[in-house]
Amino acid sequence: MIDARLAWLTVFFALYASYCVYWGLDCARARRGAMEFFLADRGLPAWAFAASATAASFTGWVAIGLPATIFRDGFQASALALSAIVIPLGGVLVLSRQWMLSRRFGFVTPVEMYADYIGGPLIRPIVLGIAVLFALPFLGLQMATTGYLLQILSGGYVSWVFAMWALGALVFLYVGLGGLRAAAYVGVLQALLFVAALVAVGAIAWVELGGFGRFVDLLAKLGASKLGPWGASGGGYNALFAMPGVVQFVAGFGKAAPVGGVWTTTMVFSSALSLMGLQLAPAFVVVAFSARDARGFAPQQVWLSAAAVGCGLVFFAVVAGLGAQFLGASAAVNQAGLAVSHDLPVLAGGRETGLAAFYLQSLGQRAPWFLGLLALACVAATQATAALYISATGTMFARDFYRRYLRPEASDGDQKLFGRIGVGMTMLLALLGATFAPHAQAAFGALALPAAVQLLPLALAVCWFAWITPNAAISGLIAGLVAVLFTDRLGISLAAFFDIDIPWGRWPWTIHSAGWGLAVNTAVVLLFSALTQKRSNRAHRMRFHDFLAQAAPRASDSRAWRPLASAAAMGWLFFAIGPGALFGVDLFGAPNAGAAAWLFGIPSIWAWQILAWVLGVLLLWLVAYRLGLSRPPPHPIEREAEAIRRRR
């Protein structure tokens, strides 16, 4: 049987590799300059951008990791599915405007944009540092995940290290050949496969559970019990069906763990903010700069991310995660006699992260061809992120390091060559880190998203608020990064290394390091902006803001809609992922009252999350389309010739 599975894995991966290399060669054959390699000559069609950016925004973590987290922590963790709204919300605020600025002033990377706006020597290395955090440890983690997936699916025949290096070599090959265009073109298929993988894992659980009605009956029995790793919540419900409060003032992981589960509403909120870093990361902004026009932004944010991926997350990821409880993965549920089958092995002690792989493995007995295809889909979901991010990092290496610091007069060909070298070095270092220093890489990788979201105030300064002064923005960014570092694993380990006893652990007060960082960052930005208004070079910054005021799209009645949209956004954040989410625990029926007492026939907290998802899509539609924040500019953008000439 293992032979059939291996054979089908080989067939599908061979076809996929051929597809990737074909597009790498096809894009390389164009033999055009560095701008083609870096930014696809700013010519990525809207639909290709929308699809590949969606795959890059969510990464394999969503398809592979979220069901596993929901399996472990229940509906309190499934609130994270609403990151399908939060992630594009960050993009709606700034992406279209950043794209317009890149067109106007010829920015190739966001580092150039921020450096031009802020000035001074600090901003460039800081933003580059955040980009490197994304490129090396974060990508290493993603690649290692795909390696483990293949190791499980091949029954141990293929080691995770070999699988990871082979997949890394493939990504390097097609991105190194074809640049960003090849990465984005392959990304279109990867996006479709990503959605397919997400749906398929849920669908497998659905079928193995014997349909939706049976699943709900099992949930009702589980809700009436106290089974699960967290026991009972404060309200007396099974903690898998409740949220453990708004916040818990505990010292944090490593010192004192929270009671009744990790996912307080504050933890959900701050974790969702951290995921916003995916669209604020410098590498993602490079991808946005490559779009031919801004027509792809709104569909990517509203329909592909929020609606399509969101649907997959709130329905299929939940069925896959909670369904695993009844398919043999939970020892406690098995012992209580609630399991309907033992298709999955007992998953505990970190083994649950392989849930998606074990689902596919259970399918492999009956349909090895589907195992091959869906394994590929999971891998492709992760590779989409890897490809776009190493391409963008190569671009930043060539533009913001080599050309900026080593050879300012570098020719077009030199820049392209060093872009390729950057791509290769990025992938090589990420794989070396994953192979030889996985623990260090995990500690660094955990900082990538919270660090990237610290760019939000800076991005808002560039795109919206001229009153945020450069000094304030840079000070806030540094303070935010320090706060992130010392509320996460790496900073605490560093302090321990130097014999400094920090009185808190990781994520104190059940607030994610991204939340701590952003709170400190915002406070510093507000304070310093108030103090440094007079000394700021406002005239230089107004070059950006005057252009945006004149060129940015705006709904004719936006003045009337703006207060409504602001109130809707605040309300949504409060009730969907903020303290208001606690209302959802038993508003539509107590979790332990049985299916007959549930107003919508499903657990109240799940119904609340589905409702929040629907309203979240409407909210995004309102701000992206109705308010026009992600609409294309009404007139062609006039380029500032002098600025573009300087940047060549």
Place this chain on the structure above:
Amino acid sequence: MVEAAKPRAAPASREHRLAVMTGWALFASFGVCLILSGFSEPSMIAGLAGFALLIAGFVAHIVVNAIFGAGFTPPQIALGLGAYTVGALCYIASVLFDPSFGEIDVATGLIGFSGLAGAFVLYIVVNYGVRGSYRMVYRQHAAERGR
């Protein structure tokens, strides 16, 4: 006007190719897997869902062609007919030589392959009309005979 159109031609053709290849990569891979599942279970629903996905892939190809203002290229037609022929031969061989091939499998294959052929014929008839379709084939035969 002509000069302005030239540089757009290559990217448009490449994007057309990308759309076509992506569509087929998705529909064909899931379609074939479902067909295989349909024959191995045996399950007529799974098998027919697989054939339906292949037809959906064909329809998606037509829609993409319409968006890009292009038609089927000769290599695409050759590849499509070739794949259909190979699939149909495999099916016939299975019917004749595989003793585990049951009634449900035979029915699934008959309906599925007929559906695929029907979709192709329908496309030609809708696109060229009954008479036009006949003439197209007749002229081609005549040209081949003349050659």
